Amino acid sequence: MPTVFITGCSSGFGLETAKLFLDKGWKVVATMRDPKDDILPQSANLIILPLDVTDPASIASAFERSGEVDVLVNNAGLGAAVPIELIEPATARQLFETNMLGTLAMIQAVLPGFRTRRRGTIINVTSSVTFKPLPLVSVYRASKAAVNALTESLAVEMEPFGVRVHIVLPGRSPETSFASNAMPHLRGLDNPDYKPLIEGMIANFRSDSGPVTHAVDVADAVWRAATDPSAPLRIPAGEDAVQWMAEAH
Template identity: 40%
Template sequence: MSKIVFITGASSGIGKSIATYLHEKGYTVYGTSRKPDKINVPFNMVALDVTNEVSIENAVAEVIAKEGKIDVLINNAGKGITGPIEDTPTVEMRENFNTNFFGVIDVVKAVLPYMRKQQSGTIINTTSIAGYMGLPFRGIYSASKGALELVTEALSMEVKSFGVKVVNVAPGDFATNIAAGRYHTPVFEDSAYKEKYAENLALMNDHVNSGADPILMAKAIHHIIENKSPKVHYKVGGFMEKFSIVLKRILPDKVYEKLLMNHYKL
């Protein structure tokens, strides 16, 4: 029997690439979107809003009713946010965490009872290489993904005895439409960060536009699912993106900070 895959945020970008690739590999894939009727994809779609607990419960119940199980949960839904910490509305920070952090936890909570009952399952949380470091003008995004990295580590230990594997996958920049869905704090005319933030907004968008093909993430996810003993952490991206994590581990804080500031022209 094919494995049943449940993936959030499958209507576009990395999520759509992963879902399509797994579907082509013979998995039974259920992708999610807030408005699934408007999405034309070769796999199954169900309605889901990760910030709404009732919506989550209904989506999981729908898949369980049809298939009787969920073998793989891929928490891919996420939201970008940019802006100086001082200028970014706190309400938008909370909204970002509701999607990137609490939304993931609520989906995990809804699926885990079924995985514990079947004594098997794989949970894959999509984080970000940005979650390994505090990036200027992306501090809230870094924080939400970094928090998810740590919670995933804890969850992995808590559910291991039930036969459930929990994995983090941290992508770098990929060529998707994520920039269009980000919350961008406006470049305020009276902001102390006006010029530097405006320059970095353009730089961030360039990184996405020149990013890697999302198929690399799809192949990485497929490898993890097929691995009987996956690692807790995976990084998928360019050499320098992954090497930046190594540098943070080995360099003094001030030296690493200076490298980042030079990169972002601060």
């Protein structure tokens, strides 16, 4: 029975992905900062573990308890929507420490085993905002673009060892906690120049009109990356993400 290790499973994309792999008969290691035992179906194939991707001791403990892993899904992430002029340095550092350095640390934890066994799959969930410049998400976008660049080079490094690497790029999703998680970092509503832009962004994040990405779209894309050896390096997830990727090329 193959094992998938998924970060950020408390809600949204990670939760839906964990459910899909359980339904498909995989052993699932579902990790989250604050474990919740009642959000996933009871199963002998399920392990729920605490994990902070910015804490080396937490990472080591989670992998020690999970056993051998076949697929790593780096889904955990932090969002923030702030004008470049106003973003706090601490917020910028936190975005890169979670989204980029946290992903790097997780990859480094599995690579020795993958390389030795000459198999394994790494799937990094980033964002379709990396396809084009958007206001207010500059540093978040930069952190996800960094993961894209990291993943592209990783794919080249791992090819000789039989390790597959993929990027899943979701679009805007009202089903995730991005907007609520980003709110504590918000700055600029008291600025008459930035206020209209920020209010428009908040309304857009919360709207389910137009093409959007559903959590099941991301779960399906991750499943494809995990199980289809012919899957491309970059896999858009969601109708809007597919459109943006086509426009970017």
